[in-house]
Amino acid sequence: MAAFSKEDLSKEIKLLDLEKDLLPIHQSLGLSWDLSTDNFVFHVDFAKKPNTRRGCLSMLHSIYDPLGFAGPLVINGKVILREITALYDWDDDIDPSFVCRWESWKDSVSSLQQVTVPRMYFTRSLSQSETVELHVFCDASEQAVSAVSYMRLPTETGIEVSFVFGKVKLAPLHGHTMPRLELCAALLAVDVAEIVNMHLNSKFTITKFYSDSMIVLGYINNQTRRFYNYVANRVERILRTSNTSQWNYVKSTENPADLGTRGLKSAQDLYHGWLRGPEFLYFNTETVNESFPLINPEQDKEIRVNANRTVVEDFNLTKNFEKFSSWDSLVSAITVLKIFIRQKKQNVSDLVTIRRDSELFIIKETQKTFFLDDMYCLQHKKLLPRDSPVLKLCPYLSEDGIMKIGGRLNLSVLPEELKNPIIIPKKSYVAKLLVQHFHEKSAHQGRHITEGAIRNNGYWIIGAKKLISAVIHKCVICRRLRGKFESQRMADLPPDRITPGPPFSAVGVDTFGPWTIVTRKTRGGQAESKRWAIMFTCLTTRAIHIELVESMSSSSFINALRRFIALRGNVSLFRSDRGTNFVGATEDLGIDVTRGPVKNYLEKSKIVWTFNAPHSSHMGGVWERMIGLTRRVLDTLLLGPKGKNLTHEVLSTLMAEVTAIINSRPITAVSKDPEVPFVLSPAMLLNQKISGHYSMCTDVDIRDIYKEQWKQVQVLSDLFWQQWKTHYLQNLQSRRKWTSEKVNLKVGDIVVIKDREAARCQWSIGLVEEVFPSADGLVRKACVRVVVNGKLCTYTRPISELIRLID
Known part of the structure; x- marks a missing residue:
C-alpha cells in the first residue's frame, strides 16, 4: 500500500488495517467490487416508486451494468416499459396486469445479488499470453438484438474462456423483417469487437464472429448480387471492420446471444450460457471456413433487380414553372439564368430590361404550350378555328411573338398595356401565380379589386373570375381575416329531451x-x-324553477x-x-x-x-x-x-x-279552431290544472273525471303527455338551420380560434390535436393547441368558434 500515493487511495482503503480488518466492498463508477474475493457483485435496491411509466423508467435506469453482465435480465424490463409507453402517459397508473409483470421482473433482478463475476479474465496476465482469441456471437428476435463477446486463452492445463462484454438492446417495432434484424445483430457484433479492441489495447491472434442466420451470412459472403440501400450499407459497414473468413455459422442452441434476445427469468441462468459461453469454446475444435451462398436469391426482396427502362418524354419547360410558389421567385430565377448567359456572351444590359425580358419569356412559353395551334394560324395569316378560346378577343402576335388582344380600343388614348393586354390561359400555372401576385399587391382585397389590378398591369386572363375566386378561397391570410367559422349539421336531440318522464x-x-x-x-x-x-x-317539459342565492359560493x-x-x-x-364553471351573468363565478x-x-x-x-x-x-x-x-x-x-x-x-308566467306559456302552436281551445303548457303538468274547457282523449271516458280526484289528476297527466307527443315533439323534428352535412375537422388541421377580447387580426392560430365526434359521426367540438405568451396551451372549443386555414 505504501507504493501508492494517498490521492490514489479511496476513503475506505486509507483507514483500512490489512492485518486486522476485513476487506470491504468498494464501489467505482456504479460497480461493486468485493475486495476479499476479487469479484464483481451486484447491489440491487429498488427505491419505492409509483406504478407509473415515470416510476418504472426510474427503477429501470437505477441498474448500472456497463459491461452487460445482466443484459438478458434487464431486457425483459425494457420490453415491459416499451409496452407501457405505448399505452400510458408519464403519470398514469398502469394496468394491474402490467404491475404483476413488473413486480415479477423486479424479483428476478433482485436475485442478481447472488451473482458474482471474477474481476480477472484469466489466471495469468494478458500481457504474458502469446495466444488470445476473441469470439463474438450475435442474434436477433422480434423483441431484442444481442451481441456478446468472450476471450479464449489456451494454456498448458487447458482452455480458459472469459466473458468480456455484452450488449442487448430493443429491436425496432415496425418496418423490419427478421433478416434485417439479424443483419443489425451482425453489425452490433462488429461494434462490440471494436469496443473491446479499443479498451483492452490487446492484439488478438484470432477474431471470429458467429451468427445462426444463413441469410445474413449469405449477405456478407455475397460477391455477385446488388442489394437495396438498407442491406448494402450495413454489409459495407460490417466488411469495413471484418472480412468474410472471420464469419462462422453457429447453431441456435449453442449461441449464447440467443439468451439475450429471449431474456432470462432468473439470475442463476446467467451462469449456464451468457457468462460462461458456449461449450465448444472449451475444446480444441477448429472451424472450417465455409462459403455461404444466398438463400433463394430470386425471391429475396432485399436483392435489387437489374432492369433498364428508357422513357422518352416531350420537353415541356412550363412544367418546371410549377417548382416555384410565387411570380417574383419564378421571374427572378429566369433573370439569373439570362444574366449568366449574357455574361458569357459579354452582352449585359440593365437589370430592369432583363427582368422584363424574363417575364415575356415565361408568358411566351406558356402561350406556346396552350395556344400553339392558334399562334401558328396567326403567324401564317390563317383563320382561327371556330372553337378557339381566343376567337372573340381578335388576337394578334406582337413583335416579341406574344399573343395580345386586338379588341376595339385601338383608337383610344389608353396606355398600350390597357388597349392590347397580353392573353394568359386560365388553366396555366402562370395564371395562378399572376393572380396570387396581384392579390397580394392589392392587400388581399376581393375579386373585383384583384381583377382590376391584373388588367391595369396589362394581363388578360381568360375566365379570370372563377380563377380569382378559387385563389382567394384558398388564401390563408384571407381565410384568417374574412373566413367563415366552421359549421356542421344540427345534431340529433339527446334522449333526455325527447323521452317522457x-x-x-x-x-x-x-x-x-x-x-x-x-x-x-x-x-x-x-x-x-x-x-x-x-x-x-326541465329539458322534457320546458318548465322552469328559479332559486335566489345570496352569493355565488359553493x-x-x-x-x-x-x-x-x-x-x-x-x-x-x-x-x-362551460366545463368546470358554468357561467351566467359574470365571468368570475366560484361555483366548481x-x-x-x-x-x-x-x-x-x-x-x-x-x-x-x-x-x-x-x-x-x-x-x-x-x-x-x-x-x-x-x-x-x-x-x-x-x-x-x-x-x-x-x-x-x-x-x-x-x-308562473313562463310555465304558463304555450309550448305548441295555438290553434285557431274554436273546437280545440286546449293549449299545452308546462303548468298543466306541474299544477294538474287547466283553465277553460278541453277535449278529452278518445280512450278516456269523460265520466271518469268526476268519480275521484286522483283519476282527474291521472287524466290530466295522460292528456298532457299525449298532446306532448302529438304536437310538441313533432315540432322538434325539422332543422331550421345547419341543415347540410359539412366536411369534418381532422387532427392536424390548422385553425384560427375566435377571441372576443381581441381584434380578428390578433386571433391565435392553433393545431387541432383531438376531435370529438358525436353519435352520428360528425365533429362539433375539437381540442386545439395554441401558443399563448410563449407557452403551449390546449383549449376545447366548438367548431362554431374555429376557422379552418389549412387542411
Missing part, C-alpha cells in the same frame, strides 16, 4: 343576475346587497340545489355550460362542480353532471332561451316603482310570478 328528471342549469337589493334602512342611509338567481329548466349553490330537489324531487341528470363540496354532494345524491364545450352557448339553447324570456318578463315587472329599493322579499315574489 317525471318533470325535472333531466335539468339544464344556468345562473343570471345580480340585482342590488336593500337589506336594511337606517337614518344615515341604507345597506345594500346583491342577489343572484339560479334557473333550473355553500349557497348546494343550498339552492337542496331546495330545488326538495320541491321538485330527485334529479338524474344536470346539464350546464368538478371538485370540492359540490362534487361530493352530487356523488352522494347520485346525480350526473354533463358539460357543454366552453364558449358554446348555442349548445345550451334550451335554457338560454328561458333566461332570455325571464329577463324580458322581469324587466317589465321592474319597470315601475317595484324596481326601486328592491328587497329580498319583493325580489323573491317577482321571481315566483315570473316562474
